[in-house]
Amino acid sequence: MIEKIAKEIIKHFPRDHKEKDPFRVLIATVLSQRTRDENTEKAANKLFRIYRSPRELAKARPENLYDLIKESGMYRQKAERIVEISKIIIEKYEGKVPNTLEELLKLPGVGRKTANIVLWVGFKKPALAVDTHVHRISNRLGWVKTKTPEETEKELKKLLPEELWGPINGSMVEFGRRICRPVNPKCEECFLREHCKFYNERY
Incomplete structure (x- = not known):
């Protein structure tokens, strides 16, 4: 299920890096x-x-x-x-x-x-960048229960296949800015609310 949800986040919030050098x-x-x-x-x-x-x-x-x-x-x-x-x-x-x-x-x-x-x-090497958005959202969804981005990186690598490691960062950043914001997240607009630990505990 986590892999499926990750793919949905990547699909809904694609992020293309123009610079490759x-x-x-x-x-x-x-x-x-x-x-x-x-x-x-x-x-x-x-x-x-x-x-x-x-x-x-x-x-x-x-x-x-x-x-x-x-x-x-x-x-x-x-x-x-x-x-x-x-x-x-x-x-x-x-x-x-x-x-x-x-x-x-x-x-x-x-x-x-x-x-x-x-x-x-x-x-283009398999690598999973975890910033504040990835850390926050992974915990909110209930994928991990971690206190630091480094712990989150370690746990997500166990949960997600390598081909999703790279794309999930940029997509979660966009998702975190537009929907799953640090303060006042737009839970009512979120397509993941049924699968979200934070939403289910809050509502």
């Missing part, structure tokens, strides 16, 4: 931390119009990026991380983004969510 996916995901998609897209577009490769970004000074990525928020910290990540990719990985979770997690500012998005979107 691993480096650009990585940097855009760093920019996306604690900000909205539209702000991430604006900042990433401005940044990549000027700096087109890790080599160019590795030579930049963080303050050169401030105005370009300001809309993403926390721009000083993000600028430092982006330059540092670019330097490491040039010096340690010969200009190519590493394609394993272990190596990605060694990069500054890269956590499991970011690393898993890069693996799935940039490398």
